[in-house]
Amino acid sequence: MRLEKKATVVSTSVAAVLVLMKMSVGIFSGSIAVLASAIDSLLDLTVSLFNYFALNSSEKDPDHKFHFGRSKIEPLAAVIEGFVISFSALFILYEAISKIVNYTPMEYVGTSIAVMIASLVITAFLVAFLNYVAKKTKNMVIRADALHYKTDLFSNGAILLALGLISITGEYLIDPILGIGIAFYMIYSAMPIIREGMFMLLDAAPSPEDLAKIEMVLETQKDINGYHDLKTRESGSHIFISVHVVFNVSISLYDAHLISDRLEAKFRALFEDKHVHVLIHMDPYDDSEMNVTEDVY
The missing domain is CATH 3.30.70.1350 (Cation efflux protein, cytoplasmic domain)
Structure with a gap:
């Protein structure tokens, strides 16, 4: 199995674990930030599965229908991943604004902090591995996946900081305000992925x-x-x-x-x-x- 495909298997497995952890705590605690992170991990899982099948298809030999092979599946996967990140960010933005309008306090703050610490450590190891694979293979799909999980790393750190402030100050509006910040950061991070993928689909020249x-x-x-x-x-x-x-x-x-x-x-x-x-x-x-x-x- 190619190193790129192994990387997608690892990222898919990690995303599945993170979804179970975050979704459970996000629902019970009522935290928009944790729930947003859980939704993002669920999308990570979907995208990583898609990336695996995209890489599997792109490496097929040329045939009578595709004389130049299926290499454009890779930038297509990157563009789709970018749009998935953007749409999930819009959902998080909607949920955060809804919580500000219809104020509800959080519960299980301590449990949420523990889960986000575990998530931060796991994601950090995954980002390091994906960056290694991306540098070694120069594969666009893996590079996009690494960037995606890197945004998760930053957002997890921000969520952890916010949960710590909530536990100290008792100000629960920090949670939805942070959710809004995460949403805009996700959209900002998705733009370069979409741009590079579109350039390849349009047959742009190398650098x-x-x-x-x-x-x-x-x-x-x-x-x-x-x-x-x-x-x-x-x-x-x-x-x-x-x-x-x-x-x-x-x-x-x-x-x-x-x-x-x-x-x-x-x-x-x-x-x-x-x-x-x-x-x-x-x-x-x-x-x-x-x-x-x-x-x-």
Whole structure:
């Protein structure tokens, strides 16, 4: 099993445990903050399950229907995860405002504090593990999942602080006010996830730094006279590179092919943690100004 899939199994299991803990205490105590955290963990569980199946589908080999594979399932999963976070935040916001309007005191504050301490410790270990997997694999889905649980880590800490203040001061309005703050923080955290996923779905180019690396390989390659029509796009853990390379008009097809193979190898070496797909069009002269058709690769 791939490391990314193992990470989704771990995150799903942890989310299930947290849901049971927080939901029980949130319902009995009446705490909006704890209940909000429980709902968020329930969504974490759903999203982690979805991420597992998304990763499982995205790694399938190309077939007669999907010639380039199913790599776009990964950014699609990230976008869905971002919207799930946003919608759950809106629900938490609604519940918090309702509690302010219809004031009801909390119960079992001590139990709530114990549960949130346990939740904080468990989530901290999970975030550390997901960050390790995200850095090792550069997988967008795992990175989104790590960010999601990182927001949980901050919100759990804030909830724990609020519960401590409530137990000291007896001011129960701290709970719904904190719930409002958590809701806005969740929406703020979801925006980069949605944005990056949408960019990949729209075939955005890699980062300027990665593009500069690709151009450097082309500019330093011997035995070519230049290049043009460089096009790149990212799709999940895949990078697609299309370029027209200009050779000397007298070069043999065999030699031009060998040089193209070397270029492909250099491109793949730049992104060892990704699947790199290269399409090189071999030109005997610079026809960039004559080309009127678009490269659709």
